[in-house]
Amino acid sequence: MTYAIPNLSGNQRTVRPVIQLEGVSKAYSVGDASIVALNNVSLTIYPGEFVAVTGASGSGKSTLMSLIGCLDRPDQGNISLADEPLGLINDNRVAAVRNRKIGFIFQSFNLIPRLTALHNVELPMIYAGIPPAQRLQRAKIALQIVGMQDRALHSPSQLSGGQQQRIAIARALVNNPDVILADEPTGSLDAANVDEVMKLLVQLNKKGKTVVLVTHDMQVANFAERTIFMRDGNIVSDIRR
Numbered sequence: 001m002t003y004a005i006p007n008l009s010g011n012q013r014t015v016r017p018v019i020q021l022e023g024v025s026k027a028y029s030v031g032d033a034s035i036v037a038l039n040n041v042s043l044t045i046y047p048g049e050f051v052a053v054t055g056a057s058g059s060g061k062s063t064l065m066s067l068i069g070c071l072d073r074p075d076q077g078n079i080s081l082a083d084e085p086l087g088l089i090n091d092n093r094v095a096a097v098r099n100r101k102i103g104f105i106f107q108s109f110n111l112i113p114r115l116t117a118l119h120n121v122e123l124p125m126i127y128a129g130i131p132p133a134q135r136l137q138r139a140k141i142a143l144q145i146v147g148m149q150d151r152a153l154h155s156p157s158q159l160s161g162g163q164q165q166r167i168a169i170a171r172a173l174v175n176n177p178d179v180i181l182a183d184e185p186t187g188s189l190d191a192a193n194v195d196e197v198m199k200l201l202v203q204l205n206k207k208g209k210t211v212v213l214v215t216h217d218m219q220v221a222n223f224a225e226r227t228i229f230m231r232d233g234n235i236v237s238d239i240r241r
Contacts, residue, residue: 103172
């Protein structure tokens, strides 16, 4: 499906959504009870947007991130990622789409302790079957983009929290994904590093990357150009600035 979006000149341009959710619901069983995490949610995100998803604990934002990131499947509804209808493909294909089209950034960095920064950045390319020489070149470029080229041979234990998150951002970039999903990426950082990491995400967005950020911190959400508020598994507001 395509959508006509007006530009500043008054003309219209046709853009395909990079993320499309239509009537998506998800529930989890807790003992004998069923907890509704998402309730008939529809959402469209276009290429180049910077979207923050926020809300209280249990509002559904983490479930939404998991579904967009192909880490889980909805009980009802349809999800498309960069024109790929995820409900129509098998698990192996979903894993391939996730590796190729999504770059993940996590609160706890998720770096492999025994590997250098360079080798951590190479990991998604190994799963994608990219040859070693090309992996090395692309990993070095990604480290340069995040300003960590001089830490390429350091292990995670030799890096500060902010430096580890920059390595994680480089790892998210190396397969040139359509979308960067950041799940509480500043939750383990001090104030100075929060600002540095968010400015880096803003720079990547200005260069054309679509960024979807889950956070409970409104100061972090304010770096985005669009903020989605969730409550009880529903989107209660969607504000563009």
